[in-house]
Amino acid sequence: MTLSFAPPASAKASAVHRLPRLRIPLARSWPSFGRLLRGGSTRDLGRLPRYLVFLLAGLASVWTPILFYLSSTPPSFTSHMSLILPGSGASSSVNLAEIGQASTQTNSAFANNSVSPTETYKRLIAADRVVLEAARQLDVPRTAFGNPQVQLVDQTAFIHVKLNGPSPEEARARTRALLTAFTAEIDRLRADEQETREIGGLDAIHDYRASVARTRDDIAALRNSSGLYSAEQYQRYLQEAEALRARIETQRAEHARVESTVRQLEGRLDVDARTAAHILKLNSDEIYVALMQATAKTSSDLATAQASYGAHHPQVERTQAAHRLAQERMQARAQALIGAGVPLEQSVEGGRGALLADLVRKETERAGLASELGTLETQLAAERARLDALAPDAARLEDLQRDFDVAEAVFASAIARTQSQRTDIYASYPLVQVLEDPTLPDAPSSPSKKLSIAAGGGASILLLVALVMGWVRNAVITSLTRRGSDDAANAA
Template sequence: MTDTLRLPKSPSRSLASWESWKRYLGIGLILNITIWGTALLYLEFASRIYTSKSAVALPRGGEQAQVNLPGVGSATSSIQSPYNTGSADPREDYRYIATSDPVLEAAADSLDMSRGEFGRPLVSIVPNTMLMEFEFEGDTPEAAQFKLEALYAALTARLDRLREFEAARKDESLQSILASSQEKLEDAQQSLSNYKARSEFSTDAQVEQLSSSIEQLRREQVQTMAQLEQANANLNQLSNSLQLTPQQATEAYKLQTDPYFQQLLRDYGESSAALVGLSSRYTSDNPTLLSEKARQEEIQAALEERSQSLLNKPFAYAEQLSLYDSPSRQQLLQNLVTVQADRQGFQARVQLIDQQLARLENRLKTLTEQQSVVDELRRDVQIAEAIFTSTLTQLDLRSSDVFGSYPQIQIIEEPSLPNSPSEPKPLFVLLGATFGSTLLTLGVASLWYRNHKLPSKRVQPAYSTLMPNWIEMNTGETNSSFPTF
């Protein structure tokens, strides 16, 4: 039968373990009381902070205005959407402006606060929306709300000043362009007036009237040419019938219509007939015959003189014109002379029309060239007027384009009046105290457990050296037991 060796417990060791446990327990209680006391004191005496919240939106769409100017063109003014560019978000600009020192100082001054007392807002951007959220802390709910309202007022005033500055810069640029376009318009108008003053061209109706006159003269020219051709045909026919040229017929008619020449011609015929009779009865030296010859010579001299006066030709030429023909021939001769006169009238009319056409066509050419210059100057004036009017219209339209770079903000949620403080948060404080107390308790317990086990491990080598000697001394004894230490 094998005997069991039992080591008696040491009363001093148990007492030391109990003392150690009480010591660690006291340390843990003190530390836990410190943690919970600090947390409760913080909740009781910490300054209350209230947070007012609000939300604003920046409009997404742009605006466009177009004005049609009759006879000039159109002017367009557009407000581009601030979200058109993918490289920048306008809300980031607004967040920077809202937290800038000028805005915060203006808001603090409106509440009679220093810059440090006023604080700084928390501005966040809601992704995939047009919204921005604003938060502002204050010692009281009203203070937080007032601060956020003052921030909005200062931000709006700052944006208005930025818009005014941008509008003034744009207006200055447009005013410069407007002055330049006005100067060009005045120069174009002056050039047009000066050219009209020194040219024959006045209005477009002047060219139209001149063209109409030329067209009427051309129609009259065609009619006169037709009449002239008809007169030439009649004249040729009569000339062939009389076997006289038109010039000869005219000369013969002139002699026949001259009473004095005709009287002389009749006297000459009578004298010639008388001489024939006298020559048959008398000798050549008969006084009567000689007297009649002298009379005939006087008549012939008078005919010669009259022929030279009328035709600038001798009487011998006039005798070849058949001045003693029948009455029918005389009628044809009269008709030929009449047709000849008409022909001359038509020729004169044709020449006059040709002269008038040449003069009017030259004038039309001059006026047409001047009209082209005037039209070009008018186009310059119209272009200058269009540019000036368009620039002026754009200047008027730009006055409404004040939200191009800085769009107007829309308050979606008014600054709230908080019902409860945002700090301190009791739940977070209690959770923190619980977590800290738990960790501290576990740490103290682990430390006690470690210190309680280490001494027992250190006495095991002493037992291992004592036990063999004690067993050798008590060999052979039955029902022996280990001594109690």
């Protein structure tokens, strides 16, 4: 290393000629900081050993870890599988006779934007209990089993899973065990959800059953106390009462008609129906008819005797005695037959007899109608009293029956819904299918020789580029400084 000495500025101005500079070699020491920044001449080959040393040290620091990694790292194989979540939902409907309709509907797994089933399954696959279960199946320690790598494909329902193993068969076995543990965990979660829902549904069913039983007991108690078994029965009672009322109206009209006929016949015959019945009864008795004929004959004989003899003539007296005897016998016979005196009618021959018979028949019909009408009116009054007493019970029974029907329908629908929910197992945890079975790797995934060599080569190239830049840095800095001075001078 040399030092240069130059005369002062004042001496430089007065000197006639310039003295040559003296270069005195000094002892070598560490280069200055400026020299480290600027570097040396690109033609100075004395710098080459230092750069070679740096190159060899840099290559050794790059390739030694790479070679150690390739030689000491055991091979690792990666098995992968692909899962898919179908995106369509499912629905079903069942009509139950006399009960109602039970329907189930499973929405698509991707219908809710706030919940991603693929993200849920990604977390579940990597869950510690799933990995522990898979390691337990293979009797492998959890630390040696490894962690699965789960990757989701955007805008799809695919889930890619990767898992490493010391051998191809071991990697595939671990992936299969992970798949088995994952599906078993999903089934357990679904079963737990179904059990929880079923417990809640059974509690509701017990409440509905108790409500139905209470309503049934109330209905039974009301039936026992009132004798009314249904609201339809009360309606039938109302219909029967209305029919009875209509029948009474008809009976009244018929009774009025027959009574009018009886009055007309009584006015025409100038006898009442009771007397007409007595006349017909007496004239139908042969003894009475014979006595009546005998009385008529004695009456005729008496009239003849009175016309021929005096009032006290023995013939007249004998005829009068015979006539009185005949009348007494006839009255006695009438008394025995009808319990009344001698009737006014002595003969019912001709059309008068038919009219008398018609009068008696109509009177009998009128009496029958009157009796039947009285019975019907009594029955109607009793029926109305019973309906008035049953009206509150019928209203209460109808309300209870309606409550019972509603409670029974709710109870039946709850049972049907509980049963149908057993098929809806994919509501919270949608269906997942294996799109690609766990693969058997044919080459180790690590250590990667190609990647390691490529990384070492890249690092070596970067080291060479750095050393080349260090070799020419003085020329580059000088060129940049000179360009800056020229630009400044041009600007001035």
